[in-house]
Amino acid sequence: MIPYSYALKEMRRRKHRTIVNVIGFIIVVATLVTLVSTARAWDTSTSQPLKQIGTDLILIYSAPVVPSGTGCFIANHLFSFPFEQSSMTEIQQVEGIKNAVPILMHRMGAVVFVGFDPEEKETNAILPNNIVEGRYLTSEDTNAAIVDYEYAKLNNLTIGSPINYIKGKFQIVGLANIDAANILKSHIYVNLPAGQNALPENNTGLVNVALISVYDPRDVPKVSQELIDKWAGATPIAATDLAASTSNVLKINEQTAWNISIIVAVVTVLFTIRTQVSTVSERTHEIGILKAIGWSKSNIVNQIFIESAIQTGVGGLIGCIIGVGLTWYLLGSMSGVTIADPLILAAGFLLALISGIVASAYPAWKAAKLSPTEALRAI
Numbered sequence: 054m055i056p057y058s059y060a061l062k063e064m065r066r067r068k069h070r071t072i073v074n075v076i077g078f079i080i081v082v083a084t085l086v087t088l089v090s091t092a093r094a095w096d097t098s099t100s101q102p103l104k105q106i107g108t109d110l111i112l113i114y115s116a117p118v119v120p121s122g123t124g125c126f127i128a129n130h131l132f133s134f135p136f137e138q139s140s141m142t143e144i145q146q147v148e149g150i151k152n153a154v155p156i157l158m159h160r161m162g163a164v165v166f167v168g169f170d171p172e173e174k175e176t177n178a179i180l181p182n183n184i185v186e187g188r189y190l191t192s193e194d195t196n197a198a199i200v201d202y203e204y205a206k207l208n209n210l211t212i213g214s215p216i217n218y219i220k221g222k223f224q225i226v227g228l229a230n231i232d233a234a235n236i237l238k239s240h241i242y243v244n245l246p247a248g249q250n251a252l253p254e255n256n257t258g259l260v261n262v263a264l265i266s267v268y269d270p271r272d273v274p275k276v277s278q279e280l281i282d283k284w285a286g287a288t289p290i291a292a293t294d295l296a297a298s299t300s301n302v303l304k305i306n307e308q309t310a311w312n313i314s315i316i317v318a319v320v321t322v323l324f325t326i327r328t329q330v331s332t333v334s335e336r337t338h339e340i341g342i343l344k345a346i347g348w349s350k351s352n353i354v355n356q357i358f359i360e361s362a363i364q365t366g367v368g369g370l371i372g373c374i375i376g377v378g379l380t381w382y383l384l385g386s387m388s389g390v391t392i393a394d395p396l397i398l399a400a401g402f403l404l405a406l407i408s409g410i411v412a413s414a415y416p417a418w419k420a421a422k423l424s425p426t427e428a429l430r431a432i
Contacts, residue, residue, distance in 0.1 A: 064360055070328050071364060077321040078368025079375060081408055082401040084317045086376025087383070088310035089397050094384050105235050107176035109273050109291070112144065112153075112263035116286035133158075133288075135259040138245075140284075144263055147279055149272040152176050156262035157248045158237065165239035166218050168248020168260075176266045178237040179229055187212045187227035190244055198223035199242040202230045216241065221251025237262075265289070314401075318408045325361075325412035350422075357417035358410070365409030369402040376401060 064071040103109060113133035135157075144153040154176045157168035169178045171190040181189045185202055198216055205228050210216065214225045223243055231238045249256040267276055277289040343353065377398075 061363070063356075064363065074325050074328055074361075074364045075368040075371075077325055078365050078405045078409065079372040081314070081318045081321050082369050082372025082405045083376040083379065085310075085314035085401040085404055086373060086397055087379040088313055089400075090376070090380040090394065091383050092310040093394070093397075094380075103236065103291075105232060106178060106180070106237060106264060107266055108264045109267045109270055110265040110277060110280075111236070111290040112265055112280060113261065113288050113290065114284075114286050115288045118286065133261040134286075135256060135261045138258050138260045141260075141263060143283075144265070144280070147276060147283070149267050149269065149276045149279075151266045151268045154264040155245065155260040156237070156264060157245060157252075157256065157260045158239065158262050159248075159252055161219065164218070164241065166241045166243075166248065166251070167237065167239040168243055168245040168251075170245050176264050178239065178264070179231065179242050183229040183231055184227050185230045187225070189227060190242070192244065194226070194244050195247055196221075196223050197226040197243070199227040199229050200225050201238070201240050202228045204240040218243075218251050219253055221247060223247070237264075314404065318404055322408045322412045325408070326415055354417040357413050361409045361413035362406075365405050369405035372405065373398045373401055 103111070114136050115132075116134065118134050118136040138155050141153050141155050144150065152173075152175070154173045155170060156178050158178070159166045167178050170192070171177075171194070172192055174181055179199060184199070187199075190197055190199060200210055200216065205211065205214075205225070210225055212225055212228065216223050216225060218241055221243065223241070229242070243251065245260070246257075249259060265276070267273060273291050277291060280287050280289045
């Protein structure tokens with residue numbers, strides 16, 4: 054068996070080529086870890102706000118639909134104009150849509166007020182599992198309200214406390230804990246008809262948000278385009294649209310991340326093959342001497358592979374560390390995401406290992422086929 058000390062000695066003798074090869078493997082692993090981790094985190098962070106309310110799309114109107122309607126603040130500083138609640142039936146009939154839920158959302162000063170249909174318990178601005186004290190609303194509640202727990206605590210409100218909003222007078226029947234990531238996080242939630250009657254103008258039969266769930270999330274772009282084609286002024290907002298306006302994270306999907314990483318690996322392999330072949334050429338006389346003193350072809354091949362494995366291991370390890378650091382830097386502002394998945398680190402190291410094996414295969418074969426006579430003649 055060929056000692057590793059001999060491989061280390063040879064790499065020290067050719068420091069420049071060794072460093073170049075190691076840097077190549079570092080780039081391969083760091084690229085994969087950074088891009089794939091960022092892509093997965095992007096998917097997680099973009100889908101989280103809508104998944105919390107069982108939604109794939111939020112539909113608003115960015116142009117007036119009802120002449121007398123006024124803009125109603127909803128999310129991300131976007132204003133939505135009211136439209137007829139009866140339009141929900143037509144929206145529901147769009148191919149690919151599983152459910153469409155009406156919401157009336159209004160902001161006055163610092164208070165966000167929502168009218169919703171409590172019968173919808175899978176897709177909605179607030180769901181039964183959000184209730185931490187008291188109860189959820191029913192369709193019969195006309196003067197009952199659910200209040201955000203933090204808002205209630207700040208204003209010394211409890212179950213049974215009265216609360217007013219413009220023309221509406223309500224009594225608190227439930228307190229809810231709404232995650233800050235919820236894109237429709239509000240302060241006061243009431244039954245939809247009660248919410249319509251509480252606003253300044255006559256909003257009977259009007260809503261300004263449609264929460265849409267689809268059968269297949271992959272159909273979101275197609276459904277969005279059909280909604281735009283059918284209703285002028287309609288603005289479907291998907292998870293990625295929401296995140297793009299609130300995050301500075303690189304937008305890249307996981308498939309693209311893998312493709313880029315593999316391309317980088319291929320380029321590295323080609324470059325490493327070139328440097329390894331050059332190394333074999335420089336060591337022609339040395340290989341001849343080793344064969345002359347009894348080294349077999351397998352010994353020569355093993356020696357080349359051992360050197361490549363050491364370079365790959367060092368490059369892969371450093372690449373993982375750099376990849377984690379870059380991922381942490383890119384995702385530092387995003388909560389609820391995994392910075393470094395062990396499986397991604399393992400995949401990165403494995404890709405470097407495969408690249409090293411492939412890169413050393415031809416140089417090893419070239420070295421092994423040298424005859425001692427020809428090799429010694431090169432001295």
